[in-house]
Amino acid sequence: MADATSELKKIKDEVVALSSSPLYRYRIENKYFPVIGEGSHSADIMFIGEAPGENEAKTGRPFCGRAGKVLDDLLASVGIERKDVYVTNIVKDRPQGNRDPLPEEISIYAPFLDRQIEIIKPKVVATLGRFSMVYIMNRYGLEWEVGPISTLHGKVFEANQFKYVPLYHPAAAIYNQHLLSTLQEDFKVLKSVV
Numbered sequence: 001m002a003d004a005t006s007e008l009k010k011i012k013d014e015v016v017a018l019s020s021s022p023l024y025r026y027r028i029e030n031k032y033f034p035v036i037g038e039g040s041h042s043a044d045i046m047f048i049g050e051a052p053g054e055n056e057a058k059t060g061r062p063f064c065g066r067a068g069k070v071l072d073d074l075l076a077s078v079g080i081e082r083k084d085v086y087v088t089n090i091v092k093d094r095p096q097g098n099r100d101p102l103p104e105e106i107s108i109y110a111p112f113l114d115r116q117i118e119i120i121k122p123k124v125v126a127t128l129g130r131f132s133m134v135y136i137m138n139r140y141g142l143e144w145e146v147g148p149i150s151t152l153h154g155k156v157f158e159a160n161q162f163k164y165v166p167l168y169h170p171a172a173a174i175y176n177q178h179l180l181s182t183l184q185e186d187f188k189v190l191k192s193v194v
Contacts (some may be wrong), residue, residue, distance in 0.1 A: 004041035007119045010035045011112050012132045015092045021089030021108050023093035030094075037088030037116060046122035047071070048113065049169065050131040051091035061088045061112070062086075062169070066159050070170035071128075077184055078191040084139065086120050092133050101131055110135060117161070124160050126190055129169035136164060154186035156193050163193050 015034045017025055027034065038061055047063075047156040056063035061078035063071050075082055091109045113135075117125065130149045137146045140159035145152070149166060150170040157164040165186070173180040 004119050008036070008041060008116065011115055011119075013172050015112060018093075020107070021093060021105070022102075023047060023091070023095060026096055027057070027093050027167060030057070032057035032094055034092045035060055035089060035090055035094075036112075037062055037086060039082065039086035039106075040084050041086070041122055042119060043084060043086040044123045045085045045126060045190065046117065046120055047085060047087045047126050047128055048125070048132040048136065049087070049089040049091050049128040051105075052094045053098055054094065057094035062089060066174055067169065067171040068185075070173050074170065076182055076189045078187045080191065084124065088116055088117075090135055106131065110139070114139070122162055124165060124190065124193055125159070126165045126167050128167055129172075133166040137166075140164065153182065156189065158181045165190050165193065 006103045035056045036059060045047055049062065050139060052067055053067070056062055059081055072082055073092065076086070076134065081172050090113050091105050095105065127136050132148055133149055133152065135148055136144060140161065142157050142159060145157060150169060153163065167186050167190070168179055168183055170183065
């Protein structure tokens with residue numbers, strides 16, 4: 001089998017050329033980049049967000065704005081370096097106006113995420129926010145566990161390929177300061193299952 005780097009490069013090339021996506025024209029018109037993912041190609045932990053924001057679309061890097069700074073601080077709080085994890089989103093292109101991703105956008109981009117998980121083979125998948133939480137739980141046999149993120153965050157679930165921990169999106173801590181301590185506690189849980 002080809003190595004992880006070349007397999008992930010194939011995904012990048014396919015997403016760059018994905019003119020069938022309803023977000024493709026918006027990307028081209030705004031000179032945005034798709035945001036494929038970054039980090040270790042043999043990471044034990046994979047973080048999955050929802051969709052790129054404007055900073056991410058301008059740089060092609062996931063979680064590089066304010067939410068990324070929160071993520072970096074949370075990782076540091078439990079002694080994990082960002083270079084040792086893999087960070088991506090379900091939707092690889094920025095939705096207009098920073099809106100939530102639509103179901104058809106998730107269904108177009110989700111197969112790329114599935115392939116990323118297959119290639120990297122993380123021990124732990126941590127979702128950041130409710131869209132990625134619902135997708136992963138439905139996709140990997142945990143659909144009967146789906147509920148509000150307020151009750152599921154920080155819990156550890158077993159999928160047949162990995163352990164799974166849903167987390168609040170780091171941006172939530174920017175707007176609701178009380179969630180920062182919740183995220184810090186949840187990252188301790190995450191660290192304990194690696």
